[in-house]
Amino acid sequence: MTTTTGSAPADLTALARQTSSGRVSTMAQGLVGSEILKIAADIRALIRSGKKICNLTVGDFDPKQFPIPEKLKAEITKALDRGETNYPPSDGVLELRQAVQRYYARELGLNYPVESFLICGGARPVIYGTYRTLVDPGDRVIYPLPSWNNNHYIHQLGAVGVPVPCRPEDRFLPTLESLRPHFPGARMVCLNSPLNPTGTAIDEASLRGICEGILAENRRREEKGERPLYLMYDQVYWPLCVGGTRHVTPPQLIPGMARYTVFVDGISKAFAATGVRVGWAVGPVDVIERMSAILGHVGAWAPRAEQVATVALLDDPAACAAYNTVFLSGIQRRLDLLHGGFQAMKAKGLPVESIAPMGAIYLTVRIHPFGKKAGGQTLATNTDIRKWVLDAASIGIVPFQAFGVPEDSGWFRLSIGAAGEAEIAEALPRLEQALRSLA
Numbered sequence: 001m002t003t004t005t006g007s008a009p010a011d012l013t014a015l016a017r018q019t020s021s022g023r024v025s026t027m028a029q030g031l032v033g034s035e036i037l038k039i040a041a042d043i044r045a046l047i048r049s050g051k052k053i054c055n056l057t058v059g060d061f062d063p064k065q066f067p068i069p070e071k072l073k074a075e076i077t078k079a080l081d082r083g084e085t086n087y088p089p090s091d092g093v094l095e096l097r098q099a100v101q102r103y104y105a106r107e108l109g110l111n112y113p114v115e116s117f118l119i120c121g122g123a124r125p126v127i128y129g130t131y132r133t134l135v136d137p138g139d140r141v142i143y144p145l146p147s148w149n150n151n152h153y154i155h156q157l158g159a160v161g162v163p164v165p166c167r168p169e170d171r172f173l174p175t176l177e178s179l180r181p182h183f184p185g186a187r188m189v190c191l192n193s194p195l196n197p198t199g200t201a202i203d204e205a206s207l208r209g210i211c212e213g214i215l216a217e218n219r220r221r222e223e224k225g226e227r228p229l230y231l232m233y234d235q236v237y238w239p240l241c242v243g244g245t246r247h248v249t250p251p252q253l254i255p256g257m258a259r260y261t262v263f264v265d266g267i268s269k270a271f272a273a274t275g276v277r278v279g280w281a282v283g284p285v286d287v288i289e290r291m292s293a294i295l296g297h298v299g300a301w302a303p304r305a306e307q308v309a310t311v312a313l314l315d316d317p318a319a320c321a322a323y324n325t326v327f328l329s330g331i332q333r334r335l336d337l338l339h340g341g342f343q344a345m346k347a348k349g350l351p352v353e354s355i356a357p358m359g360a361i362y363l364t365v366r367i368h369p370f371g372k373k374a375g376g377q378t379l380a381t382n383t384d385i386r387k388w389v390l391d392a393a394s395i396g397i398v399p400f401q402a403f404g405v406p407e408d409s410g411w412f413r414l415s416i417g418a419a420g421e422a423e424i425a426e427a428l429p430r431l432e433q434a435l436r437s438l439a
Helices: 015-019 026-030 034-050 070-081 092-110 125-134 152-155 177-182 204-224 256-258 286-297 304-316 317-347 384-394 423-439
Strands: 115-120 140-145 160-165 186-192 230-234 262-268 279-282 354-357 362-367 409-414
Touching: 015 262, 026 070, 026 262, 034 384, 070 304, 070 409, 092 115, 092 230, 092 279, 092 304, 115 125, 115 286, 125 152, 125 186, 125 230, 125 256, 125 279, 125 286, 140 152, 140 177, 152 160, 160 177, 204 230, 204 256, 230 384, 256 262, 317 354, 317 362, 384 409, 384 423
Parallel strands: 140 160, 140 186, 186 230, 230 262
Antiparallel strands: 115 279, 262 279, 354 362, 362 409
């Protein structure tokens, strides 16, 4: 390698920091950054400064609390030692596509051809790929509120978002009655179960009704020669159902939905492997083939060594089950501890409530001391409450505004992926004391 020597490097700092209008695309200019990541960054800065925080913000796992399976870790090392470091096929290592095919047949009772499986670098490229493959500028996309990041993908595509507010009495889950009026003319419906941010899961009757509504809409469209309405079904949390919750899928309930459903899935949440970056799409072959071409140009594939290691993990049902038992037990204990703490505070007349957890790593809580004063400041918005909870109780939480909900109703997401049971147990009395101190 040849480098220029003999003179000091040019200081480009001032030039690099200059800004002016028109330097980026209109889409990039209008794209809003993640409020969750901003809140989490602020909390990490506080922790680095020495403050002790119970961090219930980012939907991630602290490896000290939830390590990846030993088998997955060992197989990644073996693959690297074998030199599995070159490009994988753009649609994924064939052996992994086949392993996911077997995994779906074994665990979900879904038998798809191998061409229906596309491996990606986590679940996010699958979501982006689904949008990019099915949605044109100006197309309408239906999604529930609260939900994760649909508004940002819609912005990137130049689509038209159709947010459907969901009620706490429905566990913040959509119903056929709330979705069906928006079906005519729409291109895609987005569902996530178990749901980020609420930790609740759609039941069989509700999902069946929604699927029947989509199929009825598509029969009408087929008669008129119109494009179909698709369902993006994000089930990346499906192995993390708790409290007797049973996960259901559209094609399992109505096989005809296989023509219109694209699954978003991966090992990120099921095996606490968010940084390993192995996800997959499953869907109709014609859709998956086009999505593969799009993401191939993006280079959104998972690393080869991690793909090869995931084959060994998924093809070992005993190892998967053993890991899941311990993993799920830890998740359940933390969620139950939080939920029990909030229910106890509610029983004491404090302005809080929570919805019983059903899955994922989230608890939905309401903290609503609106009108109360803390240090002379009146708590009037969710942001006020979030900052007060952080300052007064050293707990980091995320308001539902980060998931598209506009109103200040006191609802928040609490994530247990990076918190230990002792941390949670110590944090709850701090919150109770803070609530009691309000004037």
